[in-house]
Amino acid sequence: KAGVTQTPRYLIKTRGQQVTLSCSPISGHRSVSWYQQTPGQGLQFLFEYFSETQRNKGNFPGRFSGRQFSNSRSEMNVSTLELGDSALYLCASSAGGRDSPLHFGNGTRLTVT
Amino acid sequence: AQTVTQSQPEMSVQEAETVTLSCTYDTSESDYYLFWYKQPPSRQMILVIRQEAYKQQNATENRFSVNFQKAAKSFSLKISDSQLGDAAMYFCAYHVRAGTALIFGKGTTLSVSS
Numbered sequence: 001k002a003g004v005t006q007t008p009r010y011l012i013k014t015r016g017q018q019v020t021l022s023c024s025p026i027s028g029h030r031s032v033s034w035y036q037q038t039p040g041q042g043l044q045f046l047f048e049y050f051s052e053t054q055r056n057k058g059n060f061p062g063r064f065s066g067r068q069f070s071n072s073r074s075e076m077n078v079s080t081l082e083l084g085d086s087a088l089y090l091c092a093s094s095a096g097g098r099d100s101p102l103h104f105g106n107g108t109r110l111t112v113t
Numbered sequence: 114a115q116t117v118t119q120s121q122p123e124m125s126v127q128e129a130e131t132v133t134l135s136c137t138y139d140t141s142e143s144d145y146y147l148f149w150y151k152q153p154p155s156r157q158m159i160l161v162i163r164q165e166a167y168k169q170q171n172a173t174e175n176r177f178s179v180n181f182q183k184a185a186k187s188f189s190l191k192i193s194d195s196q197l198g199d200a201a202m203y204f205c206a207y208h209v210r211a212g213t214a215l216i217f218g219k220g221t222t223l224s225v226s227s
Contacts, residue, residue, distance in 0.1 A: 003157075031212055043204065045214035055212050090158060092215075099146060099165065100211040104158035 001026055004093050004105035012111045018079040021108045025072050025093030031055075032074040033102060034066060037088040046089075049074055050096050078110075086112045115140055117205050119218035126195045126225055133180075134190045134221050136205030145209050147181065149190045152220070153201040161203070164188065192223075200225045 005024040013019050025032050034046040045058035049068035066076045072093075078085055088109050092102035117138045126132035138147070149161040164172045164181050171179050176196075180189045188207075192199055205218040 033212075033215070035215075042219050043206075043215075043217040045216075048212050048214075050212060056214065058214055088156060090156075092158070094211050096211060098210040101146075101148065101160050101163055102211070102215060103160065104150075106155065106157045109156075 001028075004091055004103055006089075006091050006105035006108050008108060009106065010109045010111075012113065013081050015081055015083060015112055017081050018077065019081060019110060021076045021078075021089055021091075021110070023074045023076070023091030023093075023105060025074070025091075026103055029093035029095055029103070030072055031094045031096035031100070032068055032072065033092045033094075034074070034076050035090045035092065036060075037090055037107070038086075043090070046076065081112045083112050086110060115214075115216050117207065117216050117218035119203075119205055119221050121221045122219070123222045123224070126192070126199075126223065128195055128197060128225060128227050130195055131191060131193045132195055132223065134192075134203055134205075134223070136188045136190070136218060138186050138188065138205070138207055138216070138218075140186070140207065140209075142209050145207050146211075147179075147188045147207045148205070148215070149177070149179070149188075150204045150206060150217075151199075151201045152204065158204070162190065195225050197225050197227060199223060 033048040048056045068074045088107045092104045094100035147164045
């Protein structure tokens, strides 16, 4: 089975712009979660989607949004980028059951200048 | 507050030796799942081992095993017969169930020398 695929691997954007990151889960997985990783804050939960519905959301401003499509692929959007949004964004998929482990992708490295 | 503490920012071990990484967590839930993830320079977070809190038996996966002490809220990872490929950042994490936030520690950087 192919793993979780995130595109692009690297992004450089300017403050004030918006960006969209993409995540393709493992085939058959219906849950997709997004995490932000920074040296200062570590790994923080953004949100989780299951069958196109957002089930859980972390403590991030409304500039961070996401969606999931019928094929379980997910996108994350960040509007009005700030310098502090520079981070590694990790996507993870799971089968969605209570005890299903998360399988992560390689992440998208976003740099805001 | 839900927290995970990894008290060792860095650890080092010789090849073929054994090393233990520490982790403590704080939760008011009685049922939850604990994980150790490995993140090499490639950035991908790789699941090393998982433990269901309702199971008393410690999980093992080949050279990796855990010491789970539920009352003490402790979940340490033991790596036996360390290999150069084990060098990475290791994260301890837990969640109540899949779909909820996975709470991560700050990580322990493990270096392995020959």
